[in-house]
Amino acid sequence: MNNKKATPAKPKQPLIREYTVTEQSDLLPFLLDNVTGMGRNSVKSALSRGQIAVNGKIATTHNHPLKPGDKVSVSKERIPERPPLAGVTLLYEDKDILVITKESGLLSIASDKETQLTAYRQLMDHVRAADPASRIFVVHRLDRDTSGVMMFAKSEAVQQKLQEQWKELVKERTYIALVEGQLKKNEGTVSSWLKETKTLKMYSSPYPNDGQHAITHYKVLQSNRSYSLLEVELETGRKNQIRVHMQDLGHPVVGDKKYGARGRGIGRLGLHARVLAFIHPVSGKEMRFETPIPKLFSNVFRTV
Structure with a gap:
């Protein structure tokens, strides 16, 4: 022995x-x-x-x-090159979350009908280049034609915490909207009950408590006879909420044919997620990410 x-x-x-x-x-x-x-x-x-x-x-x-x-x-070995990101800029990354800005025209994630390049797929490739076992998880979305700040989780547990405690953890979600026409009031609030048609278009129900309650606050930053640039703060985060509420005001988002826009547009949807501020779901640290107003939105106010 x-x-x-x-x-x-x-x-x-x-x-x-x-x-x-x-x-x-x-x-x-x-x-x-x-x-x-x-x-x-x-x-x-x-x-x-x-x-x-x-x-x-x-x-x-x-x-x-x-x-x-x-x-x-x-x-100890050669570090693999991470693939370049197209239409995505990485603002922050740690072991729990990723924060990016997404350009207008890029899908956040694939849908049943759309399977082309997405922010989600690129970021999955990005984290797997460093560790093949890594994954990312969707926390919230931006419409394809909306640009701005987005956050993804790097584990299912963090995703779940963010989604379950979204109202408590997220301190500010501010958008910039370029809308058609000149608003009568410099600031205001739109409140309605949102429903979805069979063709997946959202609308405000004429009946109280009929659908999902949506509240949008807005403030005019700049305006002329043709356009108004608004700072928009979401109290709730419903699908297409800002786009429906701007149509309800009679001032649809520029380029948004689906929700009533009639003007010639600027070559993209006039909607940008400018600020995302939140409590980090793991560290508890307060974080704030702010991006510039797209130049295309400001250019319409330039005098020749």
């Missing part, structure tokens, strides 16, 4: 080690100061072989500038 005691296995080093930059530096001196078990020649080799990344992008130059908050990854 062998009574020899087994030698405890040495803990394996993770395949990828991550370091957070705390002060400005070039990449090579930062690596030499922070990465243990690697000499100068090993670090230089790792750089040339594509085993070093800064904020998810491979870095190969010794003098690559670093600033506080940057994430430096050191891998």
Whole structure:
């Protein structure tokens, strides 16, 4: 009988080690100061072989500038290149959530009829490039022709928490709407009960408590005889809510033929999700993401 005691296995080093930059530096001196078990020649080799990344992008130059908050990854193997994103800009990513801006014309997720390129599919490829087991989960959507800020979860548990506690966690959802005509009031509120037709078009029911209650607050930022630029805040988040309520006001969103627009338009829907502010579902930290008003919306007020 062998009574020899087994030698405890040495803990394996993770395949990828991550370091957070705390002060400005070039990449090579930062690596030499922070990465243990690697000499100068090993670090230089790792750089040339594509085993070093800064904020998810491979870095190969010794003098690559670093600033506080940057994430430096050191891998035992070559880091796979993440696929480029089309119509999507990544604003924030951690282990729990992704925050992006989506361009007008890109689907948030595929539908039964539409299976082309979507924000969801691209972001799934993005997270799987770093870890093939990773997934993302839909939290909310933007219409194909609406641009702006969106959030995705990176686990089912986080998705569930965000959806179940949406009203408590989300502190601000502000849109910019370019609508037809000049509004009589500089600010106001639209409240109605929304229903959906068999052709999937939303409308305000004439009867109280008939459908889903929807409340939209608006404020005029700029206007002329042809257009008004509105800041719109959602108290509820119903399908096509802003588009229906603007039609109800008699000032449909520019380019929105489905909901009453008659003008020539600007080449896209005049709706942009400008601000998303929320409590992080895991850390509890307050987060706020604000994007600029699309130039196409402002251009209609330029005097020739």
